[in-house]
Amino acid sequence: MPLPAMGAAVLPIRRPLLPRQADIGGTRECSQTLERTTPDAGRSREAMSLTSETGTMLREFLRSPIDTGAVAPSSRRLGTAVTAPVPELGHPVVVELGPGTGAFTGIIQELLGGRGRHLAIEINPQLAEMLRDRFPYVEVLTEQAAALPRLLAERGHEKADVVVSGLPWASFPSTVQYETLSAIREVLAPDGAFTTFGYVHAMRLASALRFRRMMREAFEEVVAGRTVWGNLPPAFVLHGRRPRAVTPTGAPHPLAPHRPVRLLAEDH
Numbered sequence: 001m002p003l004p005a006m007g008a009a010v011l012p013i014r015r016p017l018l019p020r021q022a023d024i025g026g027t028r029e030c031s032q033t034l035e036r037t038t039p040d041a042g043r044s045r046e047a048m049s050l051t052s053e054t055g056t057m058l059r060e061f062l063r064s065p066i067d068t069g070a071v072a073p074s075s076r077r078l079g080t081a082v083t084a085p086v087p088e089l090g091h092p093v094v095v096e097l098g099p100g101t102g103a104f105t106g107i108i109q110e111l112l113g114g115r116g117r118h119l120a121i122e123i124n125p126q127l128a129e130m131l132r133d134r135f136p137y138v139e140v141l142t143e144q145a146a147a148l149p150r151l152l153a154e155r156g157h158e159k160a161d162v163v164v165s166g167l168p169w170a171s172f173p174s175t176v177q178y179e180t181l182s183a184i185r186e187v188l189a190p191d192g193a194f195t196t197f198g199y200v201h202a203m204r205l206a207s208a209l210r211f212r213r214m215m216r217e218a219f220e221e222v223v224a225g226r227t228v229w230g231n232l233p234p235a236f237v238l239h240g241r242r243p244r245a246v247t248p249t250g251a252p253h254p255l256a257p258h259r260p261v262r263l264l265a266e267d268h
């Protein structure tokens with residue numbers, strides 16, 4: 001079993017777990033739970049909401065570190081980078097994997113503005129229940145991400161236009177990485193987009209390298225997006241486009257060339 005890609009491993013001991021002020025400002029916009037009376041009241045309620053999401057993630061991490069894979073929710077900046085492929089027009093089917101406390105969920109809802117469908121697949125029943133309360137327009141399913149083809153088919157969708165992942169890929173054993181990535185490749189529309197992120201401190205773990213190799217086998221194009229240094233911990237974004245055709249056995253496309261993906265974070 002590989003080590004979890006834990007943010008805790010890189011945190012200085014006395015560093016507070018709360019995100020920076022810039023990230024707090026962003027979270028304000030995407031939170032659907034706040035009522036505002038005065039700016040000060042709004043700010044303190046928002047800080048409470050943020051603290052509770054941070055506390056929830058930390059609690060779930062302590063309970064189940066490998067599945068949770070992070071000690072704190074992602075920042076607004078990382079969320080903006082990861083959700084960039086959500087189309088501005090039309091009625092897309094957007095799937096979110098591993099939404100956690102909803103750091104990307106609110107941003108996707110803002111981008112959709114009531115269009116299309118938004119399915120969120122969260123394996124942790126406590127987090128799934130919390131998301132259902134917080135985001136009534138999101139269909140939250142307490143399932144494994146690898147069940148994606150069945151879950152979409154049951155809802156009458158052949159394909160997804162965008163898959164956004166918050167999954168802790170570097171914590172997963174190879175079978176879970178492979179089955180989950182195969183499921184994503186299977187459901188993604190030919191012109192669809194898959195976006196995910198990884199932590200800079202964990203990018204050289206064998207499990208992280210294996211995942212990036214699988215990405216190159218699953219997609220014709222794998223592009224490294226921005227490195228978000230302001231995230232806690234710093235994270236890089238990966239976009240997969242043009243999913244390769246699935247072979248009859250479900251195995252990776254046999255002709256997949258092994259082109260290295262150059263990550264900006266590797267320059268530093």
Ligand SMILES: C[S@@+](CC[C@H](N)C(=O)[O-])C[C@H]1O[C@@H](n2cnc3c(N)ncnc32)[C@H](O)[C@@H]1O
Pocket residue numbers: 067068069070072073074097098099100101102103104121122123124127143144145146165166167168
């Ligand atoms: C690193 S947290 C990310 C949460 C959120 N997207 C964020 O960025 O703040 C990973 C989430 O994926 C969920 N998860 C882990 N394995 C999963 C699986 N196989 N299927 C669905 N969700 C999973 C965990 O319960 C956790 O909520």
